[in-house]
Amino acid sequence: MIAIIDYDAGNIRSVINALERIGVKDYALTADETMIRGSDRVILPGVGDASAAMKSLRERGLDSVVPTLKQPVLGICVGMQLMCLGSEEGNVRCMGIFPTEVRKFDAAPDLKVPHMGWNALRRPCGPLFDGIPDGAFVYFVHSYYASVCEATAAQCMHGVPFSAALSAGNFFGVQFHPEKSGPAGERILRNFCKL
């Protein structure tokens, strides 16, 4: 069973729709610690403001649960950012699973913020990206980014290079939205379901 963490952090509907499209039927939307611990895989979605999302996770006591999980965990977008050390968005300390900070993109004449649209993955590596070639396009919507670090599993460029994906042990995070990234995104979700 895949536990999708329910912590009132934006629209999880699209994640559920994407799982159904790839034929996953055994999933549950939950904030229950026992249920999360007992699942085979965990997805931490997230849209919106990182500090509000972190607060919401903390209120449910889940900020201390997620880092201790042993099964594969996938953070998506703000879900991934919450797995980093901290974010400039509301100056919030996060769960510290990935050794990197989340910063805001500086808008410039040729650099739109939010970074919105399809961008190419550079050097995707690891089991999450099995079958995903260098240069594959995925869909991003974000104004804050995780800096490149030793846990970076794929890079992307938007004025600066940043972490499009992170991985450390059983923990995976993607800044882009696999649930909105066409066939490439579906492949990545399928790969996660096979881990």
Next chain:
Amino acid sequence: MVAKRIIPCLDVRDGRTVKGVNFVGLKDVGDAVELGAKYAAEGADELVYLDISATVEGRRTFTSLVSEIAARINIPFTVGGGISSLEDAARLLDAGADKISINSAALKRPELISEIASHYGSQFVVLAVDALCRDGRWVATTHGGRVLTDRELFEWTHEGQERGAGELLFTSMDHDGTGKGYPCETFAELSERLSIPIIASGGAGSVKDIADVLTVGKADAALAASIFHYGEIPIPVLKRELFNMNINVRL
């Protein structure tokens, strides 16, 4: 760098018809979903569905159509048409829309932009502006260009950005439906004045028109309806040609 986006636009009336499409087999709700799925499979980067229903019943049907689209389509989609309150936006978000576009209601009550953006984030709010150029001054309009407002384009779009709109969808009513291209200088000026992405709409008649607005006009995306609906320029052909012109597109 982020790729330039190609966005087909589908008009939906009373949940059943797709406006401006005069070939058979596109008459009911299912077909609006099918057409979107076809465009997605052909390489569309996003989709826009506009509800042009005139009735309450039509709006209700549109919401259930949005749920069907969300279940079926694996790329982002925006919905617009008749959104005039935070409740309207919430209903469409719950149905699975990735973004909503607001137009007349924002001109009437600009706070609507801030309200939706602060609740659901700027990434959820597309400000759509239909403008006309009169005596060298671009003016925002309502009712499909028939009613002029007192808002000047650059000033209004800047306010929209400051209020939290995450993207601008700009249509020149002087060019819409002509197939003669976009006002590229105006797009370039918008792009210089704003920091949010700009979607160019209305006027595309050829691959060159689209290439021009994405390069000279510095637009981030191009939206079109008839050239795709009538099969004049299939999406894979368009994207391949743009790619061959050294424009960064997702193939």
